[in-house]
Amino acid sequence: MSSKISRRRFIYTAAGIAAAAAAGYAAYIYLGTTQKKEVVKIGVLADFSGPIAVLGEALKIGVEVAKEELDKRGGILGRPIELVYGDDKNQATEGVNAMTRLVNEGVVAVVGGLSTIVVLPVQEVAADNRIPFLSTYVSSYSLVENVEKNYERYKYYFHTGIGTTPHYSELVVEAFKFIREKTGWSNISILTSDQLYAKQITDGVKRLNAELKEPFNIVYESIFPIGTKDFSVELSKAAAAKTQMLMFNNHIVAENITILKQWSTLKPPYLIGFGDWVGSDTDYLKWTEGACHTEILIGDYNYNSNMTGKTASVREAIFGKAGGRLPRGAFEGYDTLMVLAAAIEKAGSTKSEDVVKALEGLQVVGALGTYSYNKRHEVVRQPPNFYPFVNQWQLAAYGYKDRLETISPDRFKTSELILPSWIKI
16 A cells, blocks of 8 residues: 555545544533633622721731631632622712612622611612621611511521621620629719611610619710711710710721710719720720720620630631731621531522522531521520620730720630729728
8 A cells, every 4th residue: 555645635634634634623621611610709798998987808818818718728619709898988888889789780789788777778779689698787666677577588688797786786785784793883974976776776775774673864965977076075964964984885896986085184983885896906095095994895705715616717818918917897797608518518509599508507616606597597606606805905004904895795705804093982
């Protein structure tokens, strides 16, 4: 047989080889594409540039710590995680726009939500688009009431990272009772910001107080608008009314710093705090230039306490990522993303209806306690998982450690109550 190949045969043969090669390359590309794992997109909605951006920054740190931990496990359902951020700027319209963009980005769920004025309208966007939304910081009871009143529409909303307003009203009253046990004091004053959540907490405190066998004497009340820069009149009126404990009910950082500095300068004869919702940040001492000394803070925990077997490792990871801080809201961000991840794993799916069902039957141990939901999709935060903590800033000038100490409950107590140098029992 001749070993020669005609020109035509060569062309056909070459063409065949080229075609086969092309087909093989196409098959390679196709297999590579289909074998590449699709990401799980999760939205993170928060105030990253508005008046409570410090909380947005903390949330971001927490969810990134959680993402890094999940990545080491292989992601969610064996798929990599992509976080998509939306800045609500603490404005309702910006929040709706940011949530809409996240939906259009193809996120399977959203975590975040720091302010009632943003989350209430965003809850509508989540309902319209059937997107699971786990809020981490907002506290208004109106959100879970919506779920209770119209489950089919609002079942995608889960109140996750911080107690609702009735819960925090209870904590405030418990803190007042603790201080009364130590001092015998009964005269309280309440300064409330003109935000829905703050008004709801104050209303709850007043209602619970009226139900006490020995109610406290509310000697002065005032509602102030967001943006207030001078509280000296309110502080002086509270002093004139013989106040012994003053509740400052607000979560705008700048205003909290302002009132603490003015209180420390004026030195009125009463303790302050009880409703400062960002004061546990480890940089608070620096922000207030030491004016937070002896401030009373209530909550479900103190970051220095080991609430579960996970607290210490998460604290260390947040501390490292935050450059030596333990920012208020980081633990909530971590736990919220981990709860969502556990629900998706349990569902074996990222489909909204499957995730909702999984969340409703879930119980997850986080860094701050054990998370589960009631029928209103409100996080269950009762002992032994969460406690009514009474915390107090205690500074080196008073012989302490320049940090937030726990003064109740006894199980987590790290110090005793101290009073400012100008107040005597």
